[in-house]
Amino acid sequence: MGFFTDTSVCIGCKACEVACKEWNAVPADGLDLLGMSFDNTGQLDANSWRHVAFIEQTLPSSADPHDPHAPGDMRWLMMSDVCKHCTHAACLDVCPTGSLMRTEFDTVIVQADICNGCGYCVSACPYGVIARREGDGRVWKCTLCYDRIGDGLQPACATACPTESIQYGPLDELRERAQARLEQLDRPEARLYGHDPDDGVGGQGAFFLLLDEPEVYGLPPAPIASTRNLPQMWKRAGLAALTMAAAVAVSFLGRRP
Known part of the structure; x- marks a missing residue:
């Protein structure tokens, strides 16, 4: 099971962030607007298991008179980022206590009660997802709402998303749906990220449809499990x-x- 996040319909409402925090009792981040951005979380960490990125772009000028974007036009790219639940999960491989485990849904979770805070998983993650909680010392991250999906419910973030940007289900079905959506968009800049089982992490349990290069969203272009x-x-x-x-x-x- 996993996530497909279609960034082309994300409106940046942050309902996913709020739902994640409420259901999982994740501590608040506090108010930090990070300068002039609407992004008040900045990145995934122990207290942000979902992070809605806001990316403001100045569009290049075009000589095409039919181009709907005039020179200097702006656009927002928005993406709800999350732990990738990798097939080849380096964090799981290096954990010395067995705190990190793979579930029957093929997701990767942290058992906080046996985490010793060594931090090996923090440096092993190619996406910079895992972090230790200040004042606690243990690592925390998305569990894909293990308690909810075990009862046949959707994860809290997918349930709260008003545009169905976040979709949950069997990965094979999600990959087919993502490919169909990519073809429907018919935009040269659109691409799927993390859907390929032959990539450096064996495919992601949470993958994305992006409207620009992965680096624009702060994602590594070719992640590899160390x-x-x-x-x-x-x-x-x-x-x-x-x-x-x-x-x-x-x-x-x-x-x-």
Whole structure:
């Protein structure tokens, strides 16, 4: 199960942020307008499991007289960001206590009661999603409302979204729906992000339809799970250790009279 977020219909209302905080009892961030922006959260962190990004762009001038955007026109890009629930989840791989776990819905959650606050997952996440809560020390992030979906309900954010920008369901169905939406838009700048199971994290459990390059939204263009090749690395390390041990044994045997 997972999320498909269609940014082309996001209106920046922040209903998803509020619903997430209310249902999960996530602490308030406080009032911080970050300069002149309407974005009062800035990024995903331990107290912001959903983050609605506001991106103001000046459109380039066009020589096309039929272009609806005159030189200097502005546009807003809005996107509700969330933990990606990666298939190859580096955060899960490096957790020493088993606090991070994969659920029966193929999502990744944090069991806060056994988190020791080591922070290994913070540096392992290629998206910068996970963070430790100030004054608490443990990490917190989106659970995809594990308690709700276990009872057959939608996550709180998807339920609250008035435009159906956030859609929840089986990933295979969501990918088909996303592809159909992309073709319907028929806009050269539109693209899907995180939908491909062959990408560097094995596909995201939360993927997006974007209207510009991923970097514009603060997303890495080619994320890679740092632990994806961990089994091969351990295998090579083991072979190297055996080779060294054999060499040491041979050297000692060669010294015997």
